[in-house]
Amino acid sequence: MIEVEFGLEDVARTRFALSPLWEVVASVRVLKGADEQGLHHPWAERVRPRLAAADADLAPLFDLVPVPARSPWSGRVPGFICPAPATPLPSLAVExxxxxxxPPVLLHTTAEVPPARMAALRADPGRELGRLAEAIEAYWELALAPYWPRVLTLLENDIRYRAGRLVEGGAQHLFADLDPQVCWADGTLHLEHRTFHGMRRLDGRGLLLVPSAFVWPRVFSVLNEPWQPSLRYPPRGVGTLWHTRPAPVSEALAGVVGRSRAAILAQLAAPASTTDLAHRTGLTPGGVSQHLAALRAAGLVGAHRAGRHVLYARTRAGETLVTAAGA
Structure with missing residues (x-):
């Protein structure tokens, strides 16, 4: 059990943020076996073939994300590949x-990563960190960019909920249902941990709370300097993230954008190709392409290339429209 002691300044400086970079790292852990319950199996089934077919060197990233051990509390990740975000919603490019x-002095880790990779990083930090960034960008485009609007909607909804809990009842109310491994009592946050024990003080730095889709069922805590102390936790509703049951077409949405386009938006709960959409909706591939062009022009749908295929997905605006219409 770790006890995190809050002072008045810590409560005042506790904040929320999202981190695309952390989702990259956490999702690589999933691909390496951190999803024994199969929550992310639908995503992994789609992504693994794309990664295998892609002409991209992902070793600089995959080497630095250790194979998760069987214990849910083991399997450290090097801190320098996912520093705490400085703003509430940074872009991947900013991170x-x-x-x-x-700084070279921070290029060390106790995580089980190949010694040759760490030696190369220390020998030529500029070159190797650049290669790492390129690998992360390539992985993002293949594995996460097509799904990001859906993941982002889930994360933002959790932050809105948490903010409301904080307003309603303060820190105790905020942490009461954050996760079964977390509880608040008498100005102290208690984190279940099988390896580390004892008291940690925030020393006026506050706590950074980062909801993460791919972290489930774990809670990751980072309490050592030089980064702001942070807690990465599963958001509410993460179990529905990859729900693939066909969504009914909203009559309200069909009245605004037309039945065919409403049907396409409903089917884009998960990224899909033109061929997939034609099969699901009964429209011709040419008709689907025309509707997708109109939806993209309106900012409701985005396109991402995954290997030899182009996948379409709802944008944040598209997610909002579908949700508001009750589809």
Whole structure:
């Protein structure tokens, strides 16, 4: 059990943030076996063939994410590949600039990563951190960019819920249902941990709370300097993230954008190709392409290349429209 002691300044400086970079790292852990319950199996089934077919060197990233051990509390990740975000919603590009600017003194880890990889990083930090950033960008485009609107909607909804809990009842109310491994009592946050024990003080730095889709069922805590103390936890509703049951077409949405386009938006709960959409909706591939062009022009759908295929997915605006219409 770790006890995190809060002072008045810590409560005042506790904040929320999202981290695309952390989702990269956590999702690589999933691909390496951190999803024994199969929550992310639908995503992994789609992504693994794309990664295998892609002409991209992902070793600089995959080498630095250890194979998760059987214990849910083991399997450290090097801190320098996912520093705490400085703003509430940084872009991946902003976070990668922070990685590339990592001081050489921080290029060390107790995680089980190949010694040759760490030796190369220390020998030529500029070159190797640049290669790491390139590998992360390539992985993002193949594995996460097509799904990011859906993941982002889940994470933002959790932050809105948590903010409301904080307003309603303060820190105790905020942490009461954060996760079964976390509880709050008498100004102290208690974190279940099988390896580490004792008291940690925030020393006025506050706590950074980062909801993460791919972290489930774990809670990751980072309480050592030089980064702001942070807690990465599963958001509410993560179990529905890859729900693939066909969504009914909303009559309200069909009245605004037309039945065919409403049907396409409903089917894009998960990224899909033109061929997939034609099969699911009964429309011709040419008709689907025309509707997708209109939806993209309206900012409701985005396109991402995954190997030899182009996948379409709802944008944040598209997610909002579908949710508001009750589809």
């Amino acid at each position: 990668l600039e922070a990685v590339k600017a990592t």
